[in-house]
Amino acid sequence: MDAPVPxxxxxxxxPDFDWRRAPRLLADRLGVAPATVVMGLVGVIAxxxxxxxxxxxxxxPVEQVLPYxxxxxxxxxxxxxxxxxxxxxxxxxxxxxxxxxEVVPGSxxxxxxQAAGGLGPDADRSRLNLALLVEDEQxxxxxxxxxxxxxxxxxxxxxxxxxxxxxxATVDINRSSASELEALPGIGPSLAAAIVEHREREGxxxxxxxxxxxxxxxxxxxxxxRPMASS
Numbered sequence: 067m068d069a070p071v072p073x074x075x076x077x078x079x080x081p082d083f084d085w086r087r088a089p090r091l092l093a094d095r096l097g098v099a100p101a102t103v104v105m106g107l108v109g110v111i112a113x114x115x116x117x118x119x120x121x122x123x124x125x126x127p128v129e130q131v132l133p134y135x136x137x138x139x140x141x142x143x144x145x146x147x148x149x150x151x152x153x154x155x156x157x158x159x160x161x162x163x164x165x166x167x168e169v170v171p172g173s174x175x176x177x178x179x180q181a182a183g184g185l186g187p188d189a190d191r192s193r194l195n196l197a198l199l200v201e202d203e204q205x206x207x208x209x210x211x212x213x214x215x216x217x218x219x220x221x222x223x224x225x226x227x228x229x230x231x232x233x234x235a236t237v238d239i240n241r242s243s244a245s246e247l248e249a250l251p252g253i254g255p256s257l258a259a260a261i262v263e264h265r266e267r268e269g270x271x272x273x274x275x276x277x278x279x280x281x282x283x284x285x286x287x288x289x290x291x292r293p294m295a296s297s
Contacts, residue, residue, distance in 0.1 A: 155200050157182035159208035160189035174199055178206050186210070198290055201252065236296040239277065240270040250291040257282050271297045 152168040155178045162183030169177050176196035185191060190211045200206065237250050239261060247258035257280070264280050265271065274295045277283050 151202075153200060153202045153204075155181075155202075156205040157208070158205060160186040160210045161208050162186055169200070172199070175206055179208065195289055199286060204251070236294050239274065239295050239297055240265060250294055252287050252290045273297050 150171050153171055153173060154166060154168055155173075156166050157178050158164045161179060162185075164182060167178060167181040169181055174196065175194065175198045178200055179185060179194075179196070185208065188210045190209045190213065193209050237246060239247065244255070244258040244262050247253055247261055248255060253261070260280050260282060261277065268279070271277065274292055274297055275288065276297075277288055277291075277295070278285070
């Protein structure tokens with residue numbers, strides 16, 4: 067039996083389209099190889115993904131919680147150091163403000179004189195050793211012109227007798243006992259005992275300068291006690 071011939075009014079039924087053959091059909095239509103069509107499609111997809119990535123909405127930033135300044139504990143190392151105690155020195159004689167004055171450790175006679183207002187107009191500065199170091203509880207006497215009292219830095223404490231040089235008397239380093247030697251400026255019990263021990267071991271001192279042979283007595287200490295010592 068012959069198949070019926072479809073009329074012009076009959077609907078055309080298209081077969082199902084096979085997408086697997088699409089690259090080949092497109093390649094045949096464009097006159098290129100199928101691989102070229104595949105590479106082109108991959109490039110289009112990659113461009114689309116890149117455009118989406120570039121124009122995507124920005125991500126919501128994560129809020130970072132920072133500590134308040136008051137919550138941060140800053141450790142500050144302790145830098146406080148105890149200041150050395152000042153030296154208390156009695157300045158007397160030809161100065162503008164005689165009396166007890168305080169100076170820093172390491173001060174010299176010139177420093178305590180300045181603390182006492184400076185030299186008076188009648189001071190005999192030629193008899194002063196302004197470079198001598200002073201010690202706590204000492205007495206600095208500034209002689210006046212024509213005065214017999216020598217310029218000395220005389221200790222008044224530290225176990226010494228605190229003998230005065232007002233009468234110009236000296237201490238014999240060969241005959242005085244240890245307690246009498248403590249009247250010399252800068253000589254305490256230990257140095258007085260060392261002088262006696264040296265004198266008994268080596269014999270009498272030939273001069274005041276030989277006190278340098280005693281341990282603990284240097285040139286500065288010798289200049290300090292020289293006006294009051296004799297041999």
